[in-house]
Amino acid sequence: MTGRDPLAPVTANVTGTRPVPDTRPGRLVLGITLFRPRPDQVERVRTLASAGFAAVIAFDNGGLPAGTADQLARAGVTLLSAGTNLGIAEALNRIAAAARAAGAGTLLLLDQDAEPPADLAAALLAARDRLREAGIPAAVVGPAPGPAQGHKAPAYPPRPGAPERDGLAPVQFLATSGSLIDLDAFARVGPFRGDFFIDGVELEWCFRAWSLGYGCYLARAVAIPHRVGGGTIRAFGITMPRQPLFRMGTYLRNAVYAWRLPHVPLRWKLAQAAYLPLQAGLYWADSGFRPAVLLRLLAAARDGALGRLGPPRGLPEVAPRDRTRALPRDLP
Template structure:
């Protein structure tokens, strides 16, 4: 299917946020007559042009979403100009636009969210099947193939995009703020290769609500992540904060991002994910920050979601260390962000010591078994971590 064909499937295009002034919304309002997200009065002159506009496939403009968070004003730019026509909207199962289908659970509104970066369309098909009919916020972190977008059609999709890779953390913040803007109370964050079982969103949200009703401050409730049946991936090892509870929940310092249901209230109280971490260790830092502010992270040990951690290897290499599996730039982020996290006051001393010891043990393995030149990105990461130089990796490593 070509770009024009995909663009023609958009029936109603909605823009974030509500606080755009009337002048800047005149053309945008032409796409939002019925839901108040645009200026319908100013848009009337543009109605005759709608059929042609919809066939263009991209609108070269940008919007800014402002969000009040912990006394600070933050802004997230969501670029909606893309050659593929990636725009905030909702798809129906037949490809036509639809009203968002809210998951109503005892006063809560739950949705899922994912950040896309060069995704595998086949894995997205599996993900969408588990989320069929559920609201899904997807952030295209750079160009994304049309096939990948079409794979998410079974969901009630809201699609945001950036013309370039702005990092996983910024993408997570974008979908969290967009979900909060629509009034959702809980967001299940997913990796693009995760395969959530049908009903996992509702189950986790209901449990989170039950805990909140008992007075617990739940930042994150997540399932256990287990390796998928296809391929050979390392299993995650969890370390509990104390003994697991009688209800099957176990407290953790942090929950891995994928599959975790994040309370929007906690997100607003704790603050956004660290944009400057870019990738690697984002969930670790946020989890410790949440605990420091009185919000806990828990694992529902009786629920499982398949998850591909790191890179797949052959069966003979199943015990291969992650630092030997990762790309050089990923090892840069790993080394840098371990050091950056260890320098933060809200991170416990025990974790600082353990994570740094683990890092240097991994570096030793890389020195012994890594490819020639594999230590250079790690050295750069250590240097930048101690200096506090965060953000995207240096161009020489990208």
């Protein structure tokens, strides 16, 4: 690592690259996380840069070729990078910090796979405003999960004891991609857990928000497709994403660790205690009952119980920035 400020925009030696512009309080900034994006995903980001947001901030978690960085910079995207894979949680935190420093009041988060409907930002802002008018503090408002062929859509369990209002359903948690974050609430709730790295990040944060009096709400009137994993595993009435082993291990580790957190509801902990062994067993069966897979899953559960968090084993390597072509995408 050099002494360079990781929050400073990456200019990639492009003339005319714009830093995050000054924005008036309450303006909306778009934040996008990147990891080895395909050319079509890069083009989607470039299109979003012209959609009228106060600013578009992307965080490169590794694998973005220099030529692609140039293209994004010319399109007006402020590109942040630390030169290594910091994980989704830290990428989101740095985007939020940059947006907050620029004076933004709200932050719409997307990942590189997201295909948001044209009215997503307007619909979520309107939903946030309805909650404010009703005196309901909300940390995040997100769209309903839409179908994506070959992928399991996430399910957002309802928040017990919190009433639905005007098509806005209180839920235990929401996926970060597609969600509108209130940056004042974010400052009070605190950042996403960087040591969770990638899986369970939004779940822990939303439980923390609820514990501090800030709700998480699903706007039924707008939807966005979600793609998790490389297909699905189905057995015994259970459907779960098929993911690389390091992702499954990180999910299991973080879920076990969450049992230690006081702001995670007991009801959720008990449900997970029953559900996690089933998921691990199905994943192992899907691998062909390979002993090495079982040992990795058991080690992940042990690490969660012992609080051994941080970057997971088996993480794909970050490609050098001077590569001239887009690389295959390893993080589904």
